[in-house]
Amino acid sequence: MPESFTSLLQKSWTYFTGHIKPILIAAVTFGVVLHVAQTSLTHSAMGSVEDRLGSIDIEKMEDLSERIENGDEQAFQEMMAEFGVLGEGGEIDEEEMEKLAMGFLKKFIPVIGVFTVVMMILSLVSFTYFSILALDDTQSALHVFRRTPGLILPIIGIS
DSSP states (O other): OOOOHHHHHHHHHHHHHHTHHHHHHHHHHHHHHHHHHHHHHHHHHHHHHHHHHTTOOHHHHHHHHHHHHTTOHHHHHHHHHHHTOBOGGGOBOHHHHHHHHHHHHHHHHHHHHHHHHHHHHHHHHHHHHHHHHHHSOOOOHHHHHHHHHHHHHHHHHHO
16 A cells, blocks of 8 residues: 655655765765866856957946947947947948857857766766665765766666
């Protein structure tokens, strides 16, 4: 006969309180790794933007952006002139705009690719860790961390 919902909740709570230490250790560890990965990739992405923008004054761009948000059409023209995409007569040169966009894209694709791979690996490792913790009757976070690398391939197989 199936157990009642309250019985399942009580068992889950008992399991959680009994395994709070390895759960918190893993949460903090994976959180720190995620923060470090995100911070380093953000700095890499910002470096790519700054390399691409070159000598453009960031403060001026922020000011122009604020003016554009407030409805100033002249600010948009000034920003496009700063990017060097205005052609003869103040029209946007589509070829220059395409070159600018492709430059940004070429800088960002590797950063986005690395970030995606790092997030996939982190998700896989954390899923494996918490699966082992749920299936093994252990209180040791170190024991679970030691078993995790050996079970990543089987976890990939069943995923």
